[in-house]
Amino acid sequence: MTPTPSYPPKPSPGDRVAVLSPSSGLPGLLPLPYELGLRRLREEYALEPVEYPATRTMGSTPRQRADDIHAAFAAPEIKAVIASIGGDDQITVVPLLDRELIRANPKPFFGTSDNTNLLAFLRETGIVGFHGASVMAELGRPGAMHPQTADSLRAALFTSGEYELRPAERWRDIDRDWADPATFDAEPETRPGTGWIWLNADRVAEGRTWGGCLEVLGWMLMAGRGVARDLSEYDGGVLFLETSEEMPSGEEVFRTLRNMGERGLLGRFSALLMGRPKTWFFDRPRTPVEAAAYAAEQREAVTRAMRAYAPEALVVFDVDLGHTDPQLVIPYGGLVRVDGPARRVTVTY
Structure with missing residues (x-):
């Protein structure tokens, strides 16, 4: 039986969070929304983003992306993991993941689109993930984050109760x-x-x-x-x-x-x-x-x-x-x- 998913510990303002590209390395091609999203993580959520080697690399191998995921989950100073963007080949990364390593180091993961792969993997591992809020598309929205996105993300990051x-x-x-x-x-x-x-x-x-x-x-x-x-x-x-x-x-x-x-x-x-x-x-x-x-x-x-x-x-x-x-x-x-x-x-x- 698949273990009942449980909620991982939440980050707090001031914590470090991993920013990964488990699918596409678009931050390397389109830095403007990516850099804006990183700035908002720092200024609006008081979180310190930490990039990993494949985050800005288009054409990175599935193994390189799996290594980044392992490193982010294993690092004790990292309190949450956020995808930069989606893509179309994360399905090749999931078979390379060490389920026991990730189960032993549960952390909130945020991502959408192709990150459905990793979210489903986490659910099977017994960890509740969060479908929403990539760095480029939502945090990097022109002008300002949509207020409903910003409020929902803040609640999901930092609180543990009900949210309508x-x-x-x-x-x-x-x-x-x-x-x-x-x-x-x-x-x-x-x-x-x-x-x-x-x-x-x-x-x-x-x-x-x-x-x-x-x-x-x-x-x-x-x-x-x-x-x-x-x-x-x-x-x-x-x-x-x-x-x-x-x-x-x-x-x-x-x-x-x-x-x-x-x-x-x-x-x-x-x-x-x-x-x-x-x-x-x-x-x-x-x-x-x-x-x-x-x-x-x-x-x-x-x-x-x-x-x-x-x-x-x-x-x-x-x-x-x-x-x-x-x-x-x-x-x-x-x-x-x-x-x-x-x-x-x-x-x-």
Whole structure:
């Protein structure tokens, strides 16, 4: 049996935290958001970031990245580990990790997207991780951090109690060029929040989380990674999912969820938190009308899969937990309560 995940000790202001690139070494190519994120760690969170050898290295080997992870977890002076950014090949790093070393030195790990690999590994190891807040994308946001991201990250870093997630007051999914210094002269444009959409909201669900970036989970499932051998470990849990800037079609989303259902996985969960989909990227700059149609297509695909394989599950759409801004931190393997009648989502950090 997989050990029940427990929360690792929290850092305190003044502590040192590791900054790693377990996936892509983008800090070496795009230093502007990275350096801004490091500065905010120091100035706004009073934490001292410590870089490791592969952090700014594009094309580093899986072994080099695994060595950085081991060094960060083993170092007694390091109190938390934060990913610089995501990527697409962390799946090659996880088999090289020393589970016993990491289990003996539990620390909070923060990351999203491709870092779903490491978050699932930590959950299997018995450590609650934190899905959210990379250095470049969230801490390095132009102008200022989104206030909801900043508050959620502060609570996840330094506190251990309940924290209520709230719908975004303003949000965005349109990016600007990180290589252009002018990008960082002002905050990005945002849109008014649209609230959450609830399905089967006549019930309350509470349990430990599993999930992450849907595309990455698909890769992991093909490789036989990140899922407990005994699926009953997920019974009553809370699934959370989000899609990336690759913007998979509604049919792709449905097929991935369908396959999870055929495996007997989807129906184990009592609730699903579905992240607000990213609808714009540089190679596909959708108009507002096109973006709204894409988001509606994804909601329909998710609804169709859930009705087929988990018809009783409580579902909340457009939660700000993925590749859009703000990004709320979700404890991976930690506790979440989804209260349909009250329309409230509460996480335990």
